[in-house]
Amino acid sequence: MSEQLIDVVDNAGIVRLTINRPKALNALNSAVLAELERVLAELAHRDDLRAVVITGAGEKSFVAGADIAEMRDKTPEEARDFARQALDTFKRLETLPVPTVALVNGFCLGGGCELALACDWAVASDNAIFGQPEVLLGVIPGFGGTQRLPRRVGPAIAIDLCTTGRKIDAAEALRIGLVNRVMPQAELEDYVAELAKQLGGNGPRSVRAAKQAIHDGMDQDLDSALALENALFAFCFAGDEQTEGMSAFVEKRKPNF
Numbered sequence: 049m050s051e052q053l054i055d056v057v058d059n060a061g062i063v064r065l066t067i068n069r070p071k072a073l074n075a076l077n078s079a080v081l082a083e084l085e086r087v088l089a090e091l092a093h094r095d096d097l098r099a100v101v102i103t104g105a106g107e108k109s110f111v112a113g114a115d116i117a118e119m120r121d122k123t124p125e126e127a128r129d130f131a132r133q134a135l136d137t138f139k140r141l142e143t144l145p146v147p148t149v150a151l152v153n154g155f156c157l158g159g160g161c162e163l164a165l166a167c168d169w170a171v172a173s174d175n176a177i178f179g180q181p182e183v184l185l186g187v188i189p190g191f192g193g194t195q196r197l198p199r200r201v202g203p204a205i206a207i208d209l210c211t212t213g214r215k216i217d218a219a220e221a222l223r224i225g226l227v228n229r230v231m232p233q234a235e236l237e238d239y240v241a242e243l244a245k246q247l248g249g250n251g252p253r254s255v256r257a258a259k260q261a262i263h264d265g266m267d268q269d270l271d272s273a274l275a276l277e278n279a280l281f282a283f284c285f286a287g288d289e290q291t292e293g294m295s296a297f298v299e300k301r302k303p304n305f
Contacts (some may be wrong), residue, residue: 053083055105061098062248063091066105073112074104076159076191078133085137092144098248098255100144101240102167103151104160107233110152110176111160116185131190134159138166138192143263145256147247151240152176153233157215162191165200168259170226171240172218173233178226179215199266201225251289251305257281 055066065087067074091097104110114134122130141148141163150156150164152172157179164170164178172178180193188194189210198206201224209216218230231239247255257280265273284290289305296303 053080054087056087060248061094061096062101062244063097063099064101064103064244066103067111068105070104070106070108072115073109073155074106074160075112075115076134076163077115077118078130081133081137085133085140088137088140088144092140097144097146098252099146099244100141100148101151101244102141102148102163104153107153107173107175109155109160110150111157111163112155113158113160113181114191127190134162134191138163142166145259146252147255147259149240149244149247151236152178152218152227153236158182158189158193159191162189162193162196164227165192165196169228169243170221171229171231171236171243172221172227173236174218174230175233176218176221176227176230177215178218178221179213180210181213181215183211184213197226249305251284251293251303253287253289254284254293257284 053068055068057064057066065084067076067080067084069075069080091100119127119130147169148167149169149171150167152164152170154173154175155177156164156172157177158181161178161180180189180197182189182193189197194206194210197209205224208214218227221227222230229239261277261280265276268276292305293303
């Protein structure tokens with residue numbers, strides 16, 4: 049199942065996950081979510097992990113949404129369980145200690161947009177299409193969209209997208225802050241590979257600490273968040289990484305983390 053649904057490529061701690069349902073435009077069903085959760089659980093325990101890139105197979109679609117054929121006949125209780133499975137899986141992705149990058153080609157709709165929102169970075173090709181069109185199906189976003197989207201782009205834009213169901217192109221997604229970068233499709237793979245290499249080449253303890261400070265601090269009052277930052281800043285001085293990084297700077301050489 050893992051080879052068919054989630055392809056995993058590991059390059060010295062930079063791991064690429066590809067959702068492999070191109071005939072279904074990589075739509076998320078319960079089997080895909082279960083396999084993705086299993087893979088992420090394994091990655092979370094790896095000390096050598098440096099960065100994770102997640103994408104969908106092919107150039108037509110990152111993830112076109114949740115699998116509507118699977119959802120159509122669910123009872124409210126079954127729908128709650130399905131959404132909870134996705135929420136738990138996306139939370140595991142969001143809380144990975146290393147940077148995560150959504151590489152977005154083509155459709156990034158519904159559950160696909162919610163998957164991208166659970167990543168630290170979203171880098172899109174210029175053919176990408178984003179949206180939360182669930183209201184057109186008589187439901188609301190159920191995989192975190194009503195909560196992560198306003199935290200990313202603000203409540204006014206989130207209400208717009210979640211209540212109209214309209215789709216936006218990559219340029220608008222960049223303008224509202226939904227994505228970090230937009231690249232020509234021919235350049236996207238090389239850019240993301242270089243980005244992942246850059247993220248993986250920085251001090252691993254400090255990169256993890258920076259992510260923790262931002263993610264955990266966002267849910268605290270400012271004084272508590274600043275105290276967290278202070279503690280993590282001091283933590284960075286506890287090992288060899290800070291010594292190597294600062295010594296390399298003084299000695300005008302590249303650090304060896």
